[in-house]
Amino acid sequence: MIPYGRQDITQADIDAVVDVLRSDFLTQGPAVPRFEQGVARRVGVQHAVAVNSATSALHLACLALELQAGDLLWTVPNTFVASANCGRYCGADVDFVDIDPVSWNISVPALHEKLLAARRQGRLPKVLVAVHFAGQPTEQEDIWRLAQEFGFRVIEDASHAIGAARNGEPVGSCRWSDITVFSFHPVKIITSAEGGMATTRDAILAERMCLLRSHGITRDTSKFRSFDGTPPAWAYEQQQLGYNYRMTDVHAALGASQLARLDEYVVARNARAQRYGRLLAALPLMLPTVLPGNLSAFHLYVVRLQTAPGRPTHRHLFDQLRELGIGVNLHYMPVHLQPYYRDLGFVPGDYPQSERYAEEAISLPLFAVMSDAQQDAVVSALEEVLS
Ligand SMILES: *Cc1c(COP(=O)(O)O)cnc(C)c1O
Numbered sequence: 001m002i003p004y005g006r007q008d009i010t011q012a013d014i015d016a017v018v019d020v021l022r023s024d025f026l027t028q029g030p031a032v033p034r035f036e037q038g039v040a041r042r043v044g045v046q047h048a049v050a051v052n053s054a055t056s057a058l059h060l061a062c063l064a065l066e067l068q069a070g071d072l073l074w075t076v077p078n079t080f081v082a083s084a085n086c087g088r089y090c091g092a093d094v095d096f097v098d099i100d101p102v103s104w105n106i107s108v109p110a111l112h113e114k115l116l117a118a119r120r121q122g123r124l125p126k127v128l129v130a131v132h133f134a135g136q137p138t139e140q141e142d143i144w145r146l147a148q149e150f151g152f153r154v155i156e157d158a159s160h161a162i163g164a165a166r167n168g169e170p171v172g173s174c175r176w177s178d179i180t181v182f183s184f185h186p187v188k189i190i191t192s193a194e195g196g197m198a199t200t201r202d203a204i205l206a207e208r209m210c211l212l213r214s215h216g217i218t219r220d221t222s223k224f225r226s227f228d229g230t231p232p233a234w235a236y237e238q239q240q241l242g243y244n245y246r247m248t249d250v251h252a253a254l255g256a257s258q259l260a261r262l263d264e265y266v267v268a269r270n271a272r273a274q275r276y277g278r279l280l281a282a283l284p285l286m287l288p289t290v291l292p293g294n295l296s297a298f299h300l301y302v303v304r305l306q307t308a309p310g311r312p313t314h315r316h317l318f319d320q321l322r323e324l325g326i327g328v329n330l331h332y333m334p335v336h337l338q339p340y341y342r343d344l345g346f347v348p349g350d351y352p353q354s355e356r357y358a359e360e361a362i363s364l365p366l367f368a369v370m371s372d373a374q375q376d377a378v379v380s381a382l383e384e385v386l387s
Pocket residue numbers: 052053054055056079080082083131157159160182183184185195196
């Protein structure tokens with residue numbers, strides 16, 4: 001089976017991990033800050049906080065922005081469930097904004113309209129999670145303008161989009177957001193096995209996330225509240241209810257080693273995407289559109305089946321491609337239609353663009369080390385099934 005995504009592990013990656021295993025620190029050592037500084041420098045941002053997954057990073061981002069019970073978090077239905085769940089972890093209510101039928105990212109006009117209605121009803125969101133779907137940046141400067149106008153905070157879920165840029169601005173620089181979150185799961189652009197990171201320009205948000213990723217405990221004596229005079233050498237303080245969301249040095253070393261090849265990966269993924277574009281042009285498929293000014297990281301290559309009488313159904317196409325050894329996937333079943341969210345009151349028909357998209361979308365295999373022969377096999381299988 002040709003998978004829809006897979007990691008690329010080099011000897012340099014293995015050496016970097018082994019070096020940590022032979023060193024004094026498996027966790028809370030120097031590899032984590034080194035990886036954080038590497039990402040911060042690459043995306044042009046002041047602060048980076050490494051954690052054990054993007055899901056943890058989303059949770060910490062919401063906590064740092066003081067999202068709580070009674071508040072509202074908005075995101076899109078066309079994402080992984082974690083983009084919405086982070087709001088629920090904080091006790092907030094979650095609602096969704098439909099996607100644009102061309103970019104498959106959040107629709108800025110739909111967002112504006114929903115904000116106007118929310119203002120009339122007196123229930124504006126506190127946090128918006130904007131997802132750079134498939135690696136394509138959202139129209140983030142417009143979202144940021146709306147955030148100023150309507151007074152909400154913005155998290156960029158860039159789990160798909162490390163290495164992407166909009167108008168030359170790297171995703172993660174937080175020019176148009178409060179916090180950006182990256183994932184380093186093995187299917188993503190670069191991997192630390194499991195891992196995530198939050199970036200921000202705001203020192204206070206960064207400090208909050210650092211504290212919360214490690215139990216809410218500080219060892220910084222200048223911040224201590226409960227000692228008069230010089231504290232004893234063993235002293236630490238738990239000042240808030242935090243978590244153990246730390247990244248280990250083993251994972252950070254792998255991530256940092258992979259980061260050195262980020263640009264190479266993004267170039268390779270874009271080249272594959274362009275080749276798909278040429279090879280698939282004659283088939284009844286809607287191909288991805290990269291908006292002007294965007295560099296996509298092409299985490300995913302999604303096509304939409306143009307359904308018509310006599311053509312295979314979406315379901316049939318999936319089954320046949322899987323049978324032919326092509327590991328196609330659907331990104332994503334709309335989050336609001338998951339049983340957990342239906343139990344909260346969402347129903348089919350709530351977000352028609354996301355629902356229609358999910359009835360047509362197919363993620364084709366795409367990864368940095370994919371060969372021409374593998375890609376040709378995907379194209380042949382599609383031609384066979386669609387002819
Ligand atoms: C993968 C992914 C996540 C979660 O990442 P983890 O590192 O596995 O927690 C969140 N959001 C989106 C859009 C993702 O694709």
